[in-house]
Amino acid sequence: MRIINFIVWLILFSLPMGVNAQGKEVIVKGVVVDGAVRPVEFATIIIKDKLTNTNVTGTTSGDDGAFELATVSDNFYVEVSFLGYEPVVLTNIKVVNGRVDMGTITLNESNNQVGEVVVRAEKSQTEFKLDKRVFNVGKDISSTGMSAMEVLNNVPSVNVDIEGAISLRGSEGVQILINGKPSVIASDESNALGTITAEMIERIEVITNPSAKYDAEGTSGIINIVIKKDERKGLNGSLSLNTGSPANHSVGVSLNRRTEKFNLFSQLGVGRREMPRDKKSINSDLINHSSIVTEGTEYRKETFYNVILGTDYHINDYNILTLSGNVAYEVEDQPSLIRYSQLVNGVEEARWFRDETTDATNPKWRYELQYVKNFKDDKEHQLLFSALGNFFGKDQSSVFTNTVNFGNVDGADQKTATDFQEAKYTFNLDYTNPLTEEIMIEAGGQYVLQDVNNDYEVSNWDNMQWLADDGLTNVFEYDQKVLGLYGTASYEGKKMGLKLGLRIEQTDLKTLLINTQESNDQNYYNFFPSIHTSLKLTSHFSLQAGYSKRIYRPRLWDLNPFFNIRNTYSVRAGNPDLQPEYTDSYELTSIYVLSKASLNFGVYYRYTTDAVENVSVYENNVNTSMPMNIGINHAGGIEFNGKYSPNNWLSFNGDFNYSYFNRKGEYDASSFDFNADQWSSKLVSKLKFPADVEVEITGNYRSKRKTVQWEYEDNLYASLGLRKKMMKGRVVVNLGVRDVFASRKSEYENHDSDYYLYGLTEGRRFFTFGISYGFGDGEAMEYSGRRRR
Structure with a gap:
């Protein structure tokens, strides 16, 4: 405890001044019982300002009816309540040596029925808006001290597993926003969402088909966490320790301190992680009856350091300024050993090993x-300006040593050097004005600048010296600027609503290969309309329909023609001539929310032009994969998501997605027309046992699927997690097993009249263990050892 307190106060002392305008901390404790002197579990205890x-x-009270909480207020009273009982208000508070002992508090059963309006005001509920669903956080959640991750778990269609991975309708490709904008707190490199408590959250918005207000780049959905303006004073934080096998070790400290004017948050983390992958590939020349078989294990070992520091400054009731930063540093080590075999007519004629030693450092800031x-x-009448900056660098060197067992092998040792630097800046200006209770307009703009320089060199060992390979060496520059302007207008009545939007984006992309002076400049304008409508049939059942146009812009590695030579027989190259992909997305969704269940059923259709697919070219036993624009794609499907909690100790969250594809296109005089379908499902079961023990079981299945050239096998895997809370939630212990049966893998084949390709990538079964201690107001706010990218 002395070490924890020292760390807490050391970090707080380094924060900006102004956090000491607080009274002395007062500890309030007591026991809640009913008329039969039985403990009342989960009774709500609220401290209010007089x-x-x-x-x-x-x-809330524990299973023995006891509670304990801290406050810095010096003029307060206590309210104790539980559904079905008369609330008790205690105003005669006596503070003795910084403590208040409330003794035994008795709740008597209520003879009056609780009115519907009162229940709705106290309990969290879901509202249906035009282009989103809104989960309003009520007292039943906001007074418990739980973290934002746990609040998200109460939102229909959203699931957060024990390790902190967030999924929306079964997909983990979800963007998290804070107050409508990307934030350091919600970035993939941090787990700082744990520093946000339930009482700080006003509502959570779920958007599955974004309107013209949001970036037109494709996304699996958006979750927007809206923070209250009137935040409580106090200190929240946690100290956590995580370990696992294969190595997954980390230590983290998270802190959040609020005063009248400031909300100060910080996080420190350090860890070590290993990610081994077993790989196998077969490249067969069916004309010459020769094959190259590779098999081995690729490792990626990382040591990482992470620091987050920021503050919200409430200038007054109507102006808020936020400044925050994230600095991270990674040290990578990638030792790998791959065995190569050359076969002719099924007979092995040569065998050799390729040993890789790779070291890299990756500085990051945000x-x-x-x-x-x-x-x-009006509280929704708002003007917002934000500026977000990112930098990522990589200084990497690799040495590849070939050891021949037997046979005639023409392969020299090689080494590579990479100097990679990427800077990205995003500026947003958004204006929202509710003209009336039913009519709202939005307008704004976004400017994104991305500047990348990749210096890549390959050298071959020849005549006792390293000689640069000019055919594989170059400096690639990538400069992209995207300017977007949007406007939306909406009408939302009690039963029906309509929202129209238009976004205009101008893209200016320049790429240059320095050594060859090959350039590719693209400058184009696009219009992205969106239409959303809703029909509220009852307070529990709603229909939503939407249309939006989306774009996929080629990324850096899609355009850079230079590749990693880790496996010289299976390489991936970029395509400097790749064009953007456009999708018209239509969606119709029905939403049904009951007291114990929420059901979502939807149908969708997506029409994509200039569809991007990876195309393999086979020559001299080498498979080179490159992204290409291949025709058009029609895709339709159905989605189903359900969350069901029959009682307070059992819940289920299930997702099902079926889609059908019709692809038409050709490349190099070859037709790529085909029809295919696929489906996937996910089921998460959560069980709560006595003594604050929770168990989570997750099952995933993905059917066989097909692309223009490849066929992928189906996959079934499961994960298991266990959580134990102690010390009234201040200590949380997690135990997890990812891929319990070691069945998660990617297996794929490419059948052609001239060649056959096979690939297999398998991960490992992961065991994780973590313990977190929460201090200040609220429960332990988990700092997960899981590093998300």
Whole structure:
């Protein structure tokens, strides 16, 4: 405890001044029982300010009816309540040596029926908006002290596993926003969402088909966490330790401190992680009856350091300024050993090993500056400006040593050197104005600048010296600027609504190969309309329909023709001539929410032009894969998602997706027309046992699927997690097993009249163990050892 307190106060002392305008901490404790002197579990205890009658802090009673919480208020009273009982208000508070012992508090059964309006005001509920679903956080959640990750788990269609991975309708490719914008807190490189408590959250918005307000780049969905303006004072934080096998070790400290004017947050983390992958490939020349078989294990070992520091400054009731930053540093080591075999007519004629030694350092930084101007006439009347900057660098060197067992092998030792630097800056200006209770307009713009330089050199060992391979060496420059302007107008009545939007984006892309002076400049304008409508048939059942146009812009590695020579017989190259891919997305969804269940059923259709697919070219036993624009793609399907909690100790969250594809296109006089379908499903079961023990079982299945050239085998795998809470939630212990049966793999084949290709990639069964201690107000806010990219 002394070490923990020292770390907490050391970090707080390094933060900007102004956090000491607090009273002394007062500990309030007691026991809640019913008329039969039986403990009342999950009773709500709220501390309120006597002058304003606003909530200061709160908690719930344990299974023995006991509670304990801290406050810095010096003029407060206590309210104790539980559904079906008369609330108790205690105003005669006596503080003795910084402690208040409330003793035994008795709740008597209520003889009156609780009115519907009162219940809705206290309980969290889901609202249906035009282009989104809104989960309003009520007192039943906000007074418990749980973290944002746990609040998300209560939102229909959203699931957060024990390790902190967030999925929307079964897909983990979801973008997390804070107050409508990307944030350091929600970035993939951090787990800082754990520093946000339930009481800080006003609502959570779920958007599955984004309107013209959002970036036109494709996404699996958006989850927007809206933070309250009136945040409570106090300290929240956690200290966590994680370990696992294969190596997955980390230590983290998360802190959040709020005062009248400031919300200060910080996070420190350090860890070590290994990611081994077993790989096998077969390249067969069916004309000459020769094959190359590769098999071995690729490793990626990382040591990482992460620091987050930021503050929200409430200038006054209508102006908020946020400044935050994230600095990370990674050290990589990639030792790998791959066995190669050359066969002719099924007889092995040569065998050799390719040993890789790779070292790399990756510096990263990220900053955010945000200004919010609220207007007095309406809480949704707002002007927001944000600037987000990112930098990623990689200084990597690799040596590949070939050891021949037997046979005639023409392969020299090689080495590579990479100097990679990427800077990305995003500027946003958004204005929202509710003209009336039913009519709202939005307008704004976004400017994104991305500048990349990749210096890549390959050298071959020849005549006792390293000689640069000019055919594989070059400097690639990538410069992209995207300017977007949008406007939306919406009408939302009690039963029906309509939202129209238009986004205009101009893309200016320049690429240059320095050594050869080959350039590729693209400058184009696009219009991205969106239409959303909703029909609320009842308070529990709603229909939503939407259309939006999306774009996929080629990424850096899609365009860079130079590749990694890790496996010289299976390489991936970029295509400098690749064009963007466009998709018209239509969606119709029905949403049904009951007291114990929420059901979502939808149908969708997507029409894609200039569809991007990886195309393999086979020559001299070498498979070279390159992205190409291959015709058009029609895709339709159905989605089903359900969340069901029959009681307070059991819940199920299931997803099912079926899709059908019709692809038409050709490349190099070859037809790529084909029809295919696929389906996937996911089921998550959560069980709560006595003594605050939770078990989570997850099963995933993905059917066989087909692309223009490849066929992928189906895959079934499962994960298991266990969580134990102690010390009234201040200590959380996690135990997890990823891929319990070691069955998660990617197996694929490419059949052609002239060649046959086979690939297999398998991960490992992972065991993880973590323990987190929460201090200040609220429960332990987990700092996950899982590093997300």
